[in-house]
Amino acid sequence: MQLTIDHIRVEVKEGVSLMEAAKLIGIAIPSMCYLAGHTSHPSCMVCMVKDLDRDRFIPSCAFPAEEGMNILTHSPEIREFRKEALELLLSDHVGDCEAPCQRSCPAFMDIPRMNRLIAAGQPEKALQVVRKEIALPLILGYICPAPCENACHRSSIDGPVSICLLKRITAQNDSRRNPDLLPSITRSGKKVAIVGSGPAGLSAAFYLLRLGHECIVFDQHPLPGGLLRYKIPDDKLPKEVLDEEIDGIRQMGAVFKMNNHIDKESFRSELLHHFNAVILATGSEEKQIIEDFGLETGEFGIKVSRTNFETPTPGIFACGNMIRKRQMAVRSVAQGKAAALSADHFLKTGKPLGIKHPFNSSFGRLQQEEFEEYLKESVREKRVEPGGGFMGGFTMEEAIREASRCLHCDCRKPSTCKLRHYAGEYGAKQKRFSSPDRKKITKSIQHDFVIYEPEKCIRCGLCVEITQKQGEVIGLTYIGRGFDVRIGVPFSQSIKDALEKTAEVCVEACPTGALAGKKERKFNAL
Numbered sequence: 001m002q003l004t005i006d007h008i009r010v011e012v013k014e015g016v017s018l019m020e021a022a023k024l025i026g027i028a029i030p031s032m033c034y035l036a037g038h039t040s041h042p043s044c045m046v047c048m049v050k051d052l053d054r055d056r057f058i059p060s061c062a063f064p065a066e067e068g069m070n071i072l073t074h075s076p077e078i079r080e081f082r083k084e085a086l087e088l089l090l091s092d093h094v095g096d097c098e099a100p101c102q103r104s105c106p107a108f109m110d111i112p113r114m115n116r117l118i119a120a121g122q123p124e125k126a127l128q129v130v131r132k133e134i135a136l137p138l139i140l141g142y143i144c145p146a147p148c149e150n151a152c153h154r155s156s157i158d159g160p161v162s163i164c165l166l167k168r169i170t171a172q173n174d175s176r177r178n179p180d181l182l183p184s185i186t187r188s189g190k191k192v193a194i195v196g197s198g199p200a201g202l203s204a205a206f207y208l209l210r211l212g213h214e215c216i217v218f219d220q221h222p223l224p225g226g227l228l229r230y231k232i233p234d235d236k237l238p239k240e241v242l243d244e245e246i247d248g249i250r251q252m253g254a255v256f257k258m259n260n261h262i263d264k265e266s267f268r269s270e271l272l273h274h275f276n277a278v279i280l281a282t283g284s285e286e287k288q289i290i291e292d293f294g295l296e297t298g299e300f301g302i303k304v305s306r307t308n309f310e311t312p313t314p315g316i317f318a319c320g321n322m323i324r325k326r327q328m329a330v331r332s333v334a335q336g337k338a339a340a341l342s343a344d345h346f347l348k349t350g351k352p353l354g355i356k357h358p359f360n361s362s363f364g365r366l367q368q369e370e371f372e373e374y375l376k377e378s379v380r381e382k383r384v385e386p387g388g389g390f391m392g393g394f395t396m397e398e399a400i401r402e403a404s405r406c407l408h409c410d411c412r413k414p415s416t417c418k419l420r421h422y423a424g425e426y427g428a429k430q431k432r433f434s435s436p437d438r439k440k441i442t443k444s445i446q447h448d449f450v451i452y453e454p455e456k457c458i459r460c461g462l463c464v465e466i467t468q469k470q471g472e473v474i475g476l477t478y479i480g481r482g483f484d485v486r487i488g489v490p491f492s493q494s495i496k497d498a499l500e501k502t503a504e505v506c507v508e509a510c511p512t513g514a515l516a517g518k519k520e521r522k523f524n525a526l
Contacts, residue, residue: 003069018060019047022073029073030082030425032089032418032511033460034061038469043460044511045085046422049073057081083426089419090361091433094441094455095513097360097420099409101163104151107334108357109133111148111163115406118166118399127170134167135206136199136245136333139228141168141393142237144330153374153409156366159383162402165390169399171245188212190347193275195219195262198226199329200320201281202249203336204343209252211344216275217254220261226283227321228329235391264292277343280311280318281336300324308352309339317343317352358414359424363438370441374407377445381405412451412516419458419512444495449518450503452495457487457514463506467498470505474498487514 002011005022012021017040019029032044042059049060052070060073072078096103101111110129117126130137144164152160190213194201197219205215223229225242250256262271271278280302282289290296295311296303301323302311309317319335321327327335338355345353366374384402386394394402411417423430444452459478464487467475474497479488489498499506507515 001065001067003065003067003071005071006073012065014064016065018049018058018063018065018069018071021065022049022060022071027073029060030418030422031061032422032458033462035462035509038462038465041461044089044458046082048078048081048085050075050078079426082422083428086419086423086426086428087430087432089458090423090428090430091435092439093361093419093430093458093512094363094439095411095453096362096409097358097411097414097417100151100153100362101148101161102410103360103362105133105148106328106331107133107337109148109167110410112406112408112410114170115161115163115166115403116408118170118403119406121396121400123170123396123399130167130170133337134330134333135203135249135337136329137167138171138241139199139237139245140330140333141165141171142241142391143228143232145328147328153366153407154378154405157371157375161405162383162394165386165394166399166403169394169396172393185210185212187214188347190214190276191216191274192343192347193218193271193278194281195271195278196226196281196283196320196322197221197224197246197256197258198281198283198320198332199228200283200322200332200336200339201226201279202246203333204279204281204319204340205254206249206252207337207340208344209249209254211340213344213347215254217256218260218262218271219256219258222258224256224258238391267293276315276347278316279336279339279343280316280322281320281332281339283321298323305352305354307354307356308342309335310342310346310352315343315346359420359428361420361423361430363441367440373441373443374409376443377408378406379404411456411513412518413510413513417512444489445518446494447496447499447503447518450495450499450507451516451518453514453516454486454488456512458512459485459487460511461487462509462511463487463502463515466506466509467502470502472498472500472502474500475502476506 001014002009006027008025010021010025022029029047031047034040034047040062042062047060048057050072051058052072099112102108114126114129134140141164146164148163149160154161192208192213192215194204194215194217197217201217205217208215224246228242290302302318304311304318304323309319311318317339319339320332342352381401384398386392386398439455441455464476474489474493476487476498477490479486489495507517
């Protein structure tokens with residue numbers, strides 16, 4: 001039979017679904033509950049398309065192609081329909097895509113993963129996680145105000161995890177001989193000038209060097225460090241700590257030109273003439289600097305794009321206090337990295353790199369009834385205080401005990417969850433249809449390899465069918481009726497009893513993080 005999909009004629013055999021027909025001509029239709037080879041029962045409604053001749057929406061995963069149909073798969077109207085379907089799913093979804101500590105970190109560091117690696121006695125691997133987002137962990141381990149700890153779910157129970165000190169210990173034993181500090185890279189032959197050697201400038205240099213670019217750091221002061229050196233007293237940040245971090249960046253290849261004030265003449269004759277890109281990170285947005293460099297003033301400082309940190313002049317970027325006064329050092333470090341990545345993209349393509357943050361589901365604070373559920377994956381020990389005091393920091397034994405208090409709030413399927421992916425793609429709003437009273441979170445962790453979190457389930461039924469087809473003795477089933485229906489284990493058995501043979505297949509098929517593997521997901525460092 002023949003039909004038209006998005007104004008393209010396609011010929012298919014009888015019984016082929018509209019989704020499969022569209023796929024034959026390279027048109028992808030989103031779906032949460034569809035899995036090839038299994039029964040199509042449209043529960044998510046994300047795969048809806050429009051039958052133009054009959055002026056109706058139909059589920060493409062379950063509706064068979066018919067002779068002469070005229071189908072539209074993408075339009076503003078269809079997009080809005082799918083967005084609303086996603087928002088209805090989100091209204092009943094209780095889970096954090098990223099842990100609240102990670103969301104509140106200005107550098108978006110994967111704090112839960114760092115904690116788990118420290119708890120496993122692997123500080124070197126934990127440092128790789130830290131350095132993916134934070135170039136100066138040793139420094140920030142002393143001076144960061146730790147907004148992540150204020151957001152920590154553990155604070156609702158018995159005090160937040162001591163994230164700042166844990167971050168510090170990953171770098172305390174980091175001799176600059178660490179081969180992971182500067183991985184094997186191909187040199188780009190490009191030169192970048194960085195004006196300012198404070199937290200933003202040092203961070204920008206760190207990541208640009210890792211990306212293969214030559215970095216020259218200019219600063220008007222005798223020694224590098226900027227505000228870190230000249231505004232923070234020794235009893236808050238020991239100078240040897242600052243020097244150790246800077247020496248590491250110097251060993252990576254950074255060249256520091258100190259006592260070097262960049263004025264109007266040197267900016268134009270040297271920086272613009274001899275460098276492929278410039279990053280301004282002076283820690284100051286003084287009017288004279290802006291005028292000398294021919295830049296524009298924004299709301300808070302030098303005018304830059306908030307998505308790529310490029311000024312209106314192509315190839316010139318700005319970050320840190322240059323664009324907004326009195327920022328936390330961790331935010332300046334984060335912006336230094338963002339400016340570096342944007343400059344790297346500019347050097348390779350001629351265009352800066354915009355920052356895109358993925359969709360994040362969040363449910364707010366833990367309720368008292370949920371404490372026990374989260375403690376299932378943690379220890380009951382109260383917050384560990386370092387025996388040597390804050391300035392002395394943790395011993396490794398203390399760090400392991402403290403890191404073990406992490407509740408594993410983050411989702412185990414952050415990159416493969418279809419609900420998160422499509423919510424971001426369609427701009428869905430989590431709170432649009434949510435009720436004031438959310439469901440209480442529960443966790444089934446009895447299985448050796450799988451964790452089941454029912455409040456993340458969209459009740460697509462794929463796992464039910466998989467366990468039936470593959471002959472599980474117990475398996476999974478629908479429990480309850482109507483709006484209260486849920487997926488569970490019959491006869492009050494455990495998830496371990498239900499998934500004796502099909503655990504891996506069910507985890508792979510689950511479109512959300514409801515069924516997930518316990519094993520640590522792979523980490524890709526910068």
